[in-house]
Amino acid sequence: MSDVVIGIIGGSGLYQIAGLEGAEWRGATTPWGAPSDDLLHGELDGTPMVFLPRHGRGHVHTPTSVPYRANVAAMKAAGVTHLVSVSACGSFRDDMAPGEFVIVDQFIDRTFARDKTFFGPGLVAHVSVAHPVCPALSSACAAAARAGGATVHEGGTYLAMEGPQFSTLAESRLYRDVWGCDVIGMTNMPEAKLAREAELHYASVAMITDYDSWHPDHGAVQITEIIETLHGNAARAAAMVAALPRLVTAPCEAGCHTALEHAIMTAPEARDPGMIERLRPIAGRVL
Ligand SMILES: CSC[C@H]1O[C@H](OP(=O)(O)O)[C@H](O)[C@@H]1O
Numbered sequence: 001m002s003d004v005v006i007g008i009i010g011g012s013g014l015y016q017i018a019g020l021e022g023a024e025w026r027g028a029t030t031p032w033g034a035p036s037d038d039l040l041h042g043e044l045d046g047t048p049m050v051f052l053p054r055h056g057r058g059h060v061h062t063p064t065s066v067p068y069r070a071n072v073a074a075m076k077a078a079g080v081t082h083l084v085s086v087s088a089c090g091s092f093r094d095d096m097a098p099g100e101f102v103i104v105d106q107f108i109d110r111t112f113a114r115d116k117t118f119f120g121p122g123l124v125a126h127v128s129v130a131h132p133v134c135p136a137l138s139s140a141c142a143a144a145a146r147a148g149g150a151t152v153h154e155g156g157t158y159l160a161m162e163g164p165q166f167s168t169l170a171e172s173r174l175y176r177d178v179w180g181c182d183v184i185g186m187t188n189m190p191e192a193k194l195a196r197e198a199e200l201h202y203a204s205v206a207m208i209t210d211y212d213s214w215h216p217d218h219g220a221v222q223i224t225e226i227i228e229t230l231h232g233n234a235a236r237a238a239a240m241v242a243a244l245p246r247l248v249t250a251p252c253e254a255g256c257h258t259a260l261e262h263a264i265m266t267a268p269e270a271r272d273p274g275m276i277e278r279l280r281p282i283a284g285r286v287l
């Protein structure tokens, strides 16, 4: 579909995607600095696609040092309308096993050392993230992941932690037993909040690699175990991406693409001209 541009942010274990026609890595800069890496531009089944490895090729960014604002801004500037986040995660549920995919629909944000908004002094905005993902894009991802051979759970709450260390046993039990979370990772926040501010359709595909540290039959989470599972997950993620173009339609009925409509609080006469220029690539539609 011609007005759809699909963006993929690849997480741990997913540093490129094969099979893009006319694939070309291109550098980008944004008012928020450089993204994690160059962007891989190409086409799949006639749909433009842009890929960005969240941690950079070679995995150089920690979950805290990922330039989330630059990543989302670079995707927006590249014309992306639909942004699919692909991530590794731990599971809090016996029935969500390593190797399976969860299409996340809620988040609890426990990160604390990251810039979480494009806006700021001189241009203040408050968007809703009550429903932080795009339902239509999430359904498309679920169908694409199934078509790619994955076992898929539709819906789940993702606990976003700061990291880079994994959780203590007490934290793992709190998130699972008290807060009712389903999966845990270190990167989907503030990414999801920023995608909403940028009026992008956003979906999160969380690929389970481990049971974190709560599970009585599994020891504490080990990076070696995660890396083993990541290889199989990456192959299923690639198959999902290949099936996506024919399943994504635009725009959704939830209004992701008009999230800023009534969000700006700062009176027109009080707006900082410098901030207006800085925000133009993100909020130009309503400025
Ligand atoms: C490789 S284990 C921890 C690491 O993996 C996840 O990364 P991403 O979300 O980018 O796939 C997790 O959030 C941590 O950053």
Ligand SMILES: Nc1ncnc2[nH]cnc12
Binding pocket: 088, 089, 090, 091, 161, 166, 167, 184, 185, 186, 209, 210, 211, 212, 213, 221, 226
């Ligand atoms: N158990 C876990 N906690 C946080 N991030 C993760 N990424 C993969 N597994 C994880």
